[in-house]
Structure formats: C-alpha cells, structure tokens
Amino acid sequence: MVFSNLIFLYLFLPVCLIAYFFCPGIRAKNAVLILFSLIFYAWGEPVYLLLMIASAAVNWYFGLLIERRRKKIFLILALVLDLGCLAVFKYAGFFVENLNAVFGASIPVPQIALPIGISFYTFQALSYVIDLYRRKIKVQRNVISFTAYVTMFPQLIMGPIVLYSDVENEINERPVETNMVADGISTFICGFAKKMLLANSIGAVWTTVKGMDYAAVPAVTAWIGILAFTFQLYFDFSGYSDMAVGLGKMLGFTFPQNFDHPYESRSITEFWRRWHMTLGNWFKSYVYIPLGGNRSGTARTVINLLIVWFLTGLWHGASWNFVLWGVYFGVIIILEKLFLKKWLEKLPGTVQWLY
Secondary structure, three states, X not given: OHHHHHHHHHHHHHHHHHXXXXXXXXXXXXXXXXXXXXXXXXXXXXXXXXXXXXXXXXXXXXXXXXXXXXXHHHHHHHHHHHHHHHHHHHHHHHHHHHHHHHHOOOOOOOOOOOOOOHHHHHHHHHHHHHHHXXXXXXXXXOHHHHHHHHHOOOOOOOOOOOOHHHHOOOOOOOOOOHHHHHHHHHHHHHHHHHHHHHHHHHHXXXXXXXXXXXXXXXXXXXXXXXXXXXXXXXXXXXXXXHHHXXXXXXXXXXXXXXXOOHHHOOOHHHHHHHOOHHHHHHHHHHHHHHHOOOOOOHHHHHHHHHHHHHHHHHHHOOOHHHHHHHHHHHHHHHHHHHHHHHHHOOOOHHHHHHO
16 A cells, blocks of 8 residues: 555656646646646545535635625634534544433444545635635635635645635745745655655654553663654654645745744743644634633633643544543643743753753
C-alpha cells in the first residue's frame, strides 16, 4: 500500500503541475486544481467525493445569500448544515454509545466511516461564511474558484487549515513566479524528508517499544520509546504541513505556517502557540473571541478556555480520551495564565524548557 501510494505521488504531482502551469488564465488553473484535487481525494476515498463537492456548493450558495440579504438566518443555516454534517459522520457513533451507557438503552451504534479531511474542509468552509457575515472578506461569486478553495488537495488531509482570508486575493489572481516555485520545491523536499527519512525511521523504534510487555520494559527503553513517539509525531505532522506549504507555493498560494519549533517552548501556553498553529488560530478567532475571550473577568476567561479546549479535544477525535486530553491541557493553560507562568519566568530557561 505504501509503495502504491508513492508511485501515485510520483506520477500525480508532475502531471498535475505540468497541466497547471500550461493552463492559460486563472479560471482554467482553478478548474485544473479542482480536477486534480478530486483525483487526489478519490485515490484515498472515492465514496465521499460528492460530500466534499456538496459542501463547497452549499457554502458557496449561502455565501451569496449572506452577501445579498445580510440576514443572520442564512449564516445560522450554513453553520447548522456544516456542523451537522461533521457531527453525523464524526460523532454519531460516539453520541449513541454514550446515550446507551447513560440510559441503559440498546440503540444500534451507527458504523459510519469518517470521510478523509472532513474536519479540515468543514472548518475552512465555516471560516468563509462567518468572515463573510462579519464583512471581513468579499463574496466569491465564481463557484469554480470557491470549489478550488474548499477542495485544494495540498492541505486537504492534515492541514494547515487555510482560511479564505488567507488566499482571498490569490484565488482570483496568482502569477506563477520562478522564485516562488523554487522556494516551494525546497520546502516540499524538506517536508518529504521529515516524513520519509525521520518520521518513518523514528516511528519504527516507537512501534517496537510499544509492542513490548510493559511490565518487563526497562526504564531506559521506555524513555527511548516515549521520545521516539514524541519526535515521530512531530516530524510526521510538520513534514506533511511543510509539503502542503511547499505545494501551495508551487501553485501560487501562500499558506500559513503550522509549526514553529514547538519543542523549544518554555511553557504549555507557548507550546500550543507553536504546534498546529492554524487550528489554535481558528478556535481563537471563531470560538474564544466570540465567547468574550479575556474581556469579561477571570471567571469568564476560565470558562471560555475550558470550552475551547473541550472542543479542541473533541475535534481531534470522537472519544472521551481526546476530550480529557483537551481539558487536561486547558487546565494547565488556565493555571499558567493565573499564576504558574509568572513563577516559571523567574526560573532559568533550561528549567522552563524541561517543565
């Protein structure tokens, strides 16, 4: 499977880029981008291809309604459809399982396969309708251009989450410049090396340690496994993000940075400002600030942070493990905000980093 994916990648990217570069005009380029994005998505999961296309079409149409009539009802309907679709495919089974556990019911648990990338393209579509209602962006009247934004394959699977405002100008006009393409190739190669050379090799160490009998694993071996998992996760995720950013540059887009040396952080708050930065910015812009942020006193700030981190955990996965993981970090960040960070700043930098 890995071999076939690599063969597909080696064939897909050159053909896509050649077809893209030789297309005259931005509309033709956007059409080619949609075509190859759908091919890329269909290679991994053809079943839900129409779902992604429908998401683009529905949000484009609601964008037109919001622009013409400026009524909140159209924004609410768009949010209900987007979040409802995400809830059905990602959380229906989790919800029914908990319903059965709490009330002793025996409702059949729906076995719905999770569409690839649905969390990412749903959040991108949400950013469009919300920012349009806030009048932070202009409406996209061309359905081809908007579909190109939603289905764009470089960052479809693992991010970064690209807001419409990030590429508003580029989706309508983006010259193909040699320097930008060269920079994109360099960034892509670095990301590819992170995944193939570092993440895969280090991941093999973690897989070996994980398969051992925990009761008999020596402490040193356990720590090697922990560190291997830590770096495998980073190089895999940041490597994919670098590949996406690099591909974006080759196509004329400037995607936002998703990682900024997170393991150099000296607090948990700083770590989450450096790790999966686009997800943190999304929750800050569309959840934390609308809830009031830190403008309504300490108690309300604590509640807002707990809500954000509860949702962050839930976004990562439909299980209580992820929810508790999110709340865990939320509590630490709250403690740092209240008093812990002031104490940490008085300590040597190395101690802060070890913490």
